[in-house]
Amino acid sequence: MDLLFLLAAAFLVAEAQACPEVCVCVARKNYSRHIADCSYQDLHAVPAGLPANATTLTLSVNRITSLREDSFIEVSHLQGLWLSYNEINTIRKGTFGFLAQLKNLDLSHNQITDFPWGDLRKLTALELLKLSNNWLEKVPLEAFSTLKDLRSLWLNDNRLTILSEGTFDSMPLLSLLQMNNNPFNCSCKIWWLKRWLESSSVSAPEKESITCATPKDLKGHVLWRTLALDCRLPSVQLTYRSSLDNSVLHDGLSLLLDCSAVGKPQPEIGWKIQMSGQTVVINGPNAEEEEGDNLLADASSEESPGRFLVFRNGSMAISKFSKADEGIYTCRAVNDVGWREVSVNVALSSSENPADDLLQNDIQASKPRSKSCDKEELPPSEEKVVVIYLTPTGSKTTTNRGILWEPWLWGSWLMLFSLAL
The missing domain is CATH 3.80.10.10 (Ribonuclease Inhibitor)
Known part of the structure; x- marks a missing residue:
């Protein structure tokens, strides 16, 4: 021992x-x-x-x-x-x-x-x-x-x-x-x-x-005290039009989403498309044409490089829109100050509750501002592209006032337009 x-x-x-x-x-x-x-x-x-x-x-x-x-x-x-x-x-x-x-x-x-x-x-x-x-x-x-x-x-x-x-x-x-x-x-x-x-x-x-x-x-200015910087968070607007004046699409025609943004410095625009089963992210332009009158024509061209064309002015053309393209289309504007984005849910009028599956897992989506109108039954050969709801979302700003929201008056116009259809 x-x-x-x-x-x-x-x-x-x-x-x-x-x-x-x-x-x-x-x-x-x-x-x-x-x-x-x-x-x-x-x-x-x-x-x-x-x-x-x-x-x-x-x-x-x-x-x-x-x-x-x-x-x-x-x-x-x-x-x-x-x-x-x-x-x-x-x-x-x-x-x-x-x-x-x-x-x-x-x-x-x-x-x-x-x-x-x-x-x-x-x-x-x-x-x-x-x-x-x-x-x-x-x-x-x-x-x-x-x-x-x-x-x-x-x-x-x-x-x-x-x-x-x-x-x-x-x-x-x-x-x-x-x-x-x-x-x-x-x-x-x-x-x-x-x-x-x-x-x-x-x-x-x-x-x-x-x-x-x-x-x-x-040089030499104290950062926190009196420094004045001419900077503005992006402001984003999103509108749409189809290749037919009355927005009634025959299967295989195209849809154009116009995204415009202002801010200082000038924002860069990117897109995210959330469809059933996949998400597509496009961080910059992948098409050359800028003239608005030619965007839809270019999207329908057989030489088009893909289904989703993003142009230098921020617009996106969806060539040959079909049920597979239904989903949430988000335009994001980014500059040195921060970012803001706005989303629109696009679906064919023949679909029943087309956004339900997407919304359940989409943290950016919110409830529609009003109930969707009853969709008119149309023959299979004529399908409408319907904007079901519009959801503006914004990043946290660098002011002490919290999140800033732009007045999305054009969102109400889109809802009225869908109801009129």
């Missing part, structure tokens, strides 16, 4: 003493903390032989230049990792991915240009992230999407010119955000950030140093 006790004691002592010579390892049992301090040692790499039970690892003020996938494999239970004031310029993907208990990560004052943002998705316990004083030029929109517990984020003194709208939306506990001393490009793409700084409860110290670097006429 005594022998077993001595062996166990020897094992525990050996484990406690497992510490690189250049580090100081301290166990604070009252707080269940095991600290490995390897700072100020002129290290060029993360040392091997770190204690497996370490909860805090300090490697600040060294000369480490790179981090590998296995740099911290010995200390997977870390809660604090401090790497400030090194010369880190390379971090391999997966370096931090398995540190699921990590709460504090400090990589400030290094030379990082390409950070493995995907690793953050697994660091769901993270509360502090310091990336300040590096060479970062961009932050992906979804970079912090899983950091629900993050309270302090430091991005200051980098080379950031733009941040995407929504970058900070997924962090409900965020209370401190440092992003001063970045060369922001004050175009309409940054318009949302100005509004966010004005209205957010998140503390952003040194706001006076959040300034524009470009364009030249705005």
Whole structure:
């Protein structure tokens, strides 16, 4: 029994003493903390032989230049990792991915240009992230999407010119955000950030140093205070016409959806068609003709490149419209400020409840503003294209007034037109 006790004691002592010579390892049992301090040692790499039970690892003020996938494999239970004031310029993907208990990560004052943002998705316990004083030029929109517990984020003194709208939306506990001393490009793409700084409860110290670097006429202007940007969210309108003046379609004729949008800068128009069993997305024009009088003729041409033709003016022509083409047609207008879209549900009048299946799984669709009129029974050779309802939808704007809606007066006109039919 005594022998077993001595062996166990020897094992525990050996484990406690497992510490690189250049580090100081301290166990604070009252707080269940095991600290490995390897700072100020002129290290060029993360040392091997770190204690497996370490909860805090300090490697600040060294000369480490790179981090590998296995740099911290010995200390997977870390809660604090401090790497400030090194010369880190390379971090391999997966370096931090398995540190699921990590709460504090400090990589400030290094030379990082390409950070493995995907690793953050697994660091769901993270509360502090310091990336300040590096060479970062961009932050992906979804970079912090899983950091629900993050309270302090430091991005200051980098080379950031733009941040995407929504970058900070997924962090409900965020209370401190440092992003001063970045060369922001004050175009309409940054318009949302100005509004966010004005209205957010998140503390952003040194706001006076959040300034524009470009364009030249705005250089040095404080972003959040008096900067005036001539930017407008898109406004969208959607109308339709068929290849027959009376909108009664013989099977195989064409339908034209005219989508027009205004905003600053000028919006780009794309389309999404949700049909039974498939969704088609067209992000830009796939046809050359612009003249409205020729669009339907071009759609009916045998040389047409596809069923759905999108022209440079935003119009879409559906060649040889049939039951297979029934569905929700959505026009989206996008510019640097944001986006808005409007949808119209198109179906042949011979169909019974043609939109029911689509609406059940379509989060953008809303109930019709009025009940559809009873459809007149027609011979199979003559089928009407009926706009069943119109659903305008809009993105979240960057003002503090919430969602903005345009007056969709033309939607009422379409409903009256369908009723008249």
